[in-house]
Amino acid sequence: MRHSHALRIGPVGFRVGSTWRAPITALRGLYAGYPTLKAEVPDLTVRLYPERPWRRWLRPSVAIGGDFWLPDAAPLPLAQGLLAAEMGMNLQVALGWRRHLLLHCSAVERDGRVLLMSGASGSGKSTLATLLALAGWRFLGDEFAFVALDDGAIHPFPRAASLKNEAVAAVRAAGGMVGPVLAGTPKGTIGYWRPPETAISRMTDAAPPKLLLFPRFGEPERVETMAPSETFVRLTQASTNYVTLGQTGFSALTRLVQTVPALAIGYPDSAAGLALVERLWSAA
Amino acid sequence: MTDPVYAVDPPSVRLAVPLDALIAVYHRPSGATHLLAAPSPELLDALADGPADAASLRDRLAAHYDLNGEDDAVGAIAARMEELVAAGLAWRA
Incomplete structure (x- = not known):
């Protein structure tokens, strides 16, 4: 994905990727000082992407995806991209964590x-x-x-x-x-x-x-x-x-x-x- | 019509942890968790000796427990066994 941030929160290594820059900038700001992943493979991946290709620019609409997925996760407006990243991280943990x-x-x-x-x-x-x-x-x-x-x-x-x-x-x-x-x-x-x-x-x-x-x-x-x-x-x-x-x-x-x-x-x-x-x- | 005969998996497939008046049971073959109240855990244990109908189960329980006060022990045992069948912890043999 065009923009991404990989960080560790407790036992979980996340990689959050996004089509847009803004959610990643907000995420980096909120989690400044948290350990970042270097060569490590992330445990869980979040993807923020346009619901439809044209929705990258036209009334941008952030769909939440990743390794694990729910069919009814509703997309959010780009202004709420940080919430989408946070919800995506929650969703991946909830659905994917086994340790x-x-x-x-x-x-x-x-x-x-x-x-x-x-x-x-x-x-x-x-x-x-x-x-x-x-x-x-x-x-x-x-x-x-x-x-x-x-x-x-x-x-x-x-x-x-x-x-x-x-x-x-x-x-x-x-x-x-x-x-x-x-x-x-x-x-x-x-x-x-x-x-x-x-x-x-x-x-x-x-x-x-x-x-x-x-x-x-x-x-x-x-x-x-x-x-x-x-x-x-x-x-x-x-x-x-x-x-x-x-x-x-x-x-x-x-x-x-x-x-x-x-x-x-x-x-x-x-x-x-x-x-x-x-x-x-x-x-x- | 003959009375139903009930059977269960061997005790080794169940993990039972007493919590209070209820016992949490993990059933390995199904992966399901159950909360059981007496006498259901005792009935499962009694069936470890082999399949039995409700009357035989009453006799097996009577060897270990005082059932004198139970007027309709066989009926109560049959009702509990049907619940265990519905829960997937026992079946009609």
């Missing part, structure tokens, strides 16, 4: 142990992880937790956090710098928060999980203990490669739910959420 059990979780670390937060879009898991990182926790990722298949440790995947709508203001209010903000995307307004330097320099340092939370933003404060079997079912649904990994994934997931306590929590706002997380972490 870890992937959980749709955000993850932060403190004192050598990891806090996992799982939830659907809008649950607040990205915002909480970002705010905790601003409060001194090490940011491991806001999208996927990479669970090691041999020892269950959580490997960092410190992509830029994707903050949606009100979360942009919440992170800025806490002193966080939110970089490119894309308005009018299919997911609303999206702002990218670049992880702190320690998250990048320590992206190969894995740590064992200590606590798993299922947060729900905008609810009265509550804490409910989840049974391991319920946690197991929810995490099979939150994993993009559990079925593909077969018995290896089963063993990794049963070990996680047997050894890590899980709580469902509700919180009305970010401040209450942060205080609740700190309290539960101390008690865990």
